[in-house]
Amino acid sequence: MNPIVKSLIILFLVIFIPLNVAAGLIWLERRLLALWQDRYGPNRVGPFGLLQVLADMIKIFFKEDWIPPFADKPVFVIAPAVIMVTVLMSYTVVPWAPGATVADMNIGLLFFLAMSSLGVYSIVLAGWASASKYSLLGGLRASAQMLSYEVFMGLSLMGTVLLAGSFRLSDIVAAQRHMWFVIPQFLGFILFLIAGLAETRRLPFDLPEAESELVAGFHSEYSGMKFGMFFVGEYLGVILISAMITVLFFGGWQGPWLPPIVWFVVKTLFFICLFILLRAALPRPRFDQLMSWGWKIMLPLALLNLLVTGAVVLAARP
């Protein structure tokens, strides 16, 4: 097959599938939460309520696309696009199966980190451009939270990089042929999981939204499809982080008997459900508690993890 055609097909699939899965996640999350909370969840539209997503989509597309008169209009419009673009960009480096990746860059991991950092701009700009006090507070919280959690997010992954000896994600997967990195890098996994939660702004790290405190935080003033983009962006982020956990710590596509892509999907789905379960279970810490937790505990632990891993790798070198 012509390599250009092949790339185009993969590109199309990589954009098309996550977007649809993200929409489907809305249904999955609502059903799972309902299951854990002794209620039914959406079960009226279509079989098992599966068409609820479609109904929601139709609704959100047909809502008035309202921009508050006091908002900074260009920035207000760009902000939700930023999160969609940056998250979707990250998907280009994810190795779904052997050879099934848009761009198998030799700096794949760094590219992922860079893109997820850019995603913060979306939240901060949305909070700022709304010119509303609640949005502003949400945006401020977001910037502080992201800054502090970005730092050890990157550091927590350096252990895997040291073990694999490469930033290329397919190399990292290949390096886990004999042992998943979650075993030598358990601390790194935990740190990345927490940082990933913070990155996607899911409970218990949903402080930028914090419904009971800040109404809806940074997207209080958003409605219609712009709100929908934040919404889908959040789910895309959840899928991305789950996929990255799979790639970096759980051997990616590797597994016996089943085809590689199935293994990848199963592992990713497991972490998606874990994210949802965490949301159902935990309360929200206070902003200052979150910050001090990040800087005083997580960052030193990430450094320690890097130090020990580095020392071991150095000592084991022939």
Next chain:
Amino acid sequence: MIANATILDDLRTRFGEDSVTPQATRDEIPTFWTDGRHLRDVLRYLKHEVAQPYRMLYDLTAIDERVRQHRDGEPTSDFTVVYHLLSFDRNEYLRIKVPLSGETPSVPTITELWPAANWYEREVWDMFGVEFDGHPFLQRILMPKTWVGHPLRKDHPARATEIGPFQQPPEKVDREQEALRFRPEDWGMKRESEDSDFIFLNVGPQHPGTHGVIRIVLQLDGEEIVDAVPEIGFHHRGAEKMGERQTWHTFIPYTDRVDYLGGVLNELAYLTAVEKLAGIAVPPRAQVIRVMMVELFRIISHLVWYGTFAQDLGQMSPVFYTFNDRERAFDIIEAVCGARMHPVWFRIGGVAQDLPKGWDKMFRDFVAYLPRRLDEYDREVMKNRIFKARTVGVGEITREEAIEWGITGPMLRACGVEWDFRKKQPYSGYENFEFEIPTAQRGDCYDRAVVRVAEMRQSLRIIEQCVNNMPEGHYTSEHPLSTPPLKERTMHDIETLITHFLNVSWGPVIPPGEALGANEAAKGNNGYYLVSDGATWSYRTRIRAPSFAHMQALPLMCRGLMIPDLLAILGSMDYVLADIDR
């Protein structure tokens, strides 16, 4: 009857023979008349100097006396301001009354004596037009700023049909909106400090964390709360005015809607006062049914609080679990009363009907079911480390502050004051039940939760005792003033027929007098102070709501903390907006 003569002697020796005049009341609370000149000295003496002082300003209200008929031996007045004090040492209320005359009467403020008097005096000014000299901020509190007139005056209309049709032209909308604008200068607040500008943030009237329509204006330095101003009145429906319009019997449904999560807890407070006025003794079976229903509603109210409190702290699931449990309790309420949240089940002299067949099994099942669930919530919520980090040490008040600000109920017990009106001043036969008063020491959000959770288990204990020891007998009193009047003997002689006819069509005529009926409701002490003028309706219905006092103390609890802490405090207060605004 004057129950406590010693306090009268104390006051007379201190202030002179004619400074205070005693008055007999139906509820046997010592009641004294004094005048504006002596008022502040008398109150200061009662609060600070007398042995076993009256530390709590329990309530402050007024009566428009201008059309009242029966005032035997009382000083003449156009308006009377009534102060209710509570002494924890004596376990006794005290009522001080000040007669006022003229169209815009005035009386000295007592805000420097009790800071908690601030809102009460504003309310009296708002409702009666009585001025309080020296009050720091005598503005309307329940009615909109643009309101004309004072609603609880007798010449103010009570029904929409008595005033012109309601219209809302755009100019009026603008005017009302402008009146709602918050101006920090009005409240003596600065817009900036030396090194930063403050943000003024409207939390409410529409906000997911306030549980109803209330506005709390926060003065913020970053996310830190410098000061807070709760603005109430958005939920004001004139329950007290309705009390003066409905008959004694037909006001019962309105009480349900005051603390709308408390159901029959409100009815009991109201009926305690009515039955004191009428001199009705409630038969034992009715008393036990009442206790059982009241405790079930206490659990229902606390379950709502439990779930929503966790939700305020960002925990998503508990609210669904507790609402499920509440649904089970409502199934019982529905089987007994036919209604759920607002059962209108108690009647003057008893309850509406006897218990249905199979009631005991329903209660027993619930008593067996709930403890396991409570254990589960303990693990899920109370022992959760993030939950603790959010609540321990947040919004602390000391026991002195709590008493000073009129705080009652679980919030008072969380400060280490072992005070429960069910134990201290038993009503409806509570002296016959075994239960404990849960307390905690620190007075923070977590301790309030601890107390309420423990209270649910105690309520289950009481319900169990009710089920096991339900007395036989009649479910309502045979007193002629009880409602609905007994039907059995109606067709035997003309007197009973006439009485029945009048009591059903007009409602009973309650003898003149005044009484306070107070009980330990789910949120705190719920008090109904009723004045009867010998008619089929109440002359003055005063509803002393616990949430009102608690909300006034909010700034005290949240200064210096952050926005998330404010939400934790609001959640831990367990208020209901209808209970604040009435």
